[in-house]
Amino acid sequence: MIHNLILTGSSGFVGQNLTNYLTKHVNYKITSLDRVYLKNVNIEFPDGTEAIVHLAGKAHDLKNVSGANEYYEVNFELTKKLYDAFIKSDAQKFIFISSVKAVADIVDGELTENAIPSPKTHYGKSKLLAEQYIMNQQLPAGKSYYILRPCMIHGPGNKGNLNLLFQFVKRGIPYPLAAFKNKRSFLSVDNLCFVISNLLEKNVPSGIYNVADDEALSTNQVVEILAGALDKKAVLWRVNINLVKFLAKIGDYTKMPLNSERLNKLTENYIVNNKKIKEVIKDNLPLKSDEGLVKTATSFDVNE
Numbered sequence: 001m002i003h004n005l006i007l008t009g010s011s012g013f014v015g016q017n018l019t020n021y022l023t024k025h026v027n028y029k030i031t032s033l034d035r036v037y038l039k040n041v042n043i044e045f046p047d048g049t050e051a052i053v054h055l056a057g058k059a060h061d062l063k064n065v066s067g068a069n070e071y072y073e074v075n076f077e078l079t080k081k082l083y084d085a086f087i088k089s090d091a092q093k094f095i096f097i098s099s100v101k102a103v104a105d106i107v108d109g110e111l112t113e114n115a116i117p118s119p120k121t122h123y124g125k126s127k128l129l130a131e132q133y134i135m136n137q138q139l140p141a142g143k144s145y146y147i148l149r150p151c152m153i154h155g156p157g158n159k160g161n162l163n164l165l166f167q168f169v170k171r172g173i174p175y176p177l178a179a180f181k182n183k184r185s186f187l188s189v190d191n192l193c194f195v196i197s198n199l200l201e202k203n204v205p206s207g208i209y210n211v212a213d214d215e216a217l218s219t220n221q222v223v224e225i226l227a228g229a230l231d232k233k234a235v236l237w238r239v240n241i242n243l244v245k246f247l248a249k250i251g252d253y254t255k256m257p258l259n260s261e262r263l264n265k266l267t268e269n270y271i272v273n274n275k276k277i278k279e280v281i282k283d284n285l286p287l288k289s290d291e292g293l294v295k296t297a298t299s300f301d302v303n304e
Contacts (some may be wrong), residue, residue, distance in 0.1 A: 002050045002200040004029045009055030013157045015107050023192035043085035051093040052086050054093040074127035077095040082131050094145045102127035110273045113208050150211040152273045155189030156299035161265050166300045169226045178236035179222050180267035188292025191285045198281040212272035215289040219266050225290050229297035
């Protein structure tokens with residue numbers, strides 16, 4: 001059983017939820033390290049450190065204002081620095097939060113861990129470099145690493161595309177993209193925390209693991225679930241697909257809420273297979289896809 005761990009990125013959305021989860025469920029001593037501090041020091045973990053959970057990273061910038069170098073400095077170089085310190089330390093486990101985008105931006109069928117990585121963005125490429133570095137190092141006896149590839153994470157404190165959909169529903173604004181037919185995987189932050197907790201507590205083989213909720217959903221289903229959480233009826237408009245794509249292209253050069261990348265996020269097919277991680281932790285995820293979305297919607301409503 002792990003008791004003392006280092007957590008990077010504790011101030012972020014996932015970090016805050018993970019800290020709350022671990023301190024509620026198990027008596028963990030968590031030492032938080034932020035990425036600015038880590039960048040400027042030689043890393044040596046305190047005596048007694050048993051595990052490192054590395055959440056800190058440069059998230060994918062949907063507005064495309066970040067320089068390419070920032071992704072590699074944070075997602076690759078910082079991970080490399082942390083992993084080198086882990087190898088030299090007495091710590092037993094290293095958990096790195098990567099991303100499905102380290103593998104593919106477009107998925108045909110279901111994404112499994114056997115897919116050959118071909119990331120298209122600097123975000124995905126920097127995450128893949130970090131993965132490859134971890135896998136290519138000699139792993140001393142008694143140590144384990146876990147590379148987690150979550151899909152789109154949501155939950156209390158998250159302000160991403162789900163929040164945008166939620167605002168549509170709450171204000172009674174019709175959802176205009178209902179003509180798009182898609183299925184995509186989501187990940188409740190509670191399910192991610194559950195997986196991380198299991199990896200800390202159980203003897204699991206080192207490797208790469210996809211993390212996603214069990215059921216893939218269409219965006220139309222998501223809108224209906226969010227509406228149900230508010231006791232509202234979903235209003236779905238099937239606006240001409242070509243017109244929507246044209247408006248999204250205009251949004252690429254203006255401050256419109258819809259641009260091409262956000263449109264892709266909302267309407268793409270992206271199904272992630274989670275069978276491998278469930279087999280090794282030998283347990284079912286605590287929340288179903290719709291239950292997690294209702295919990296997220298409730299948190300949006302409470303915090304406004």
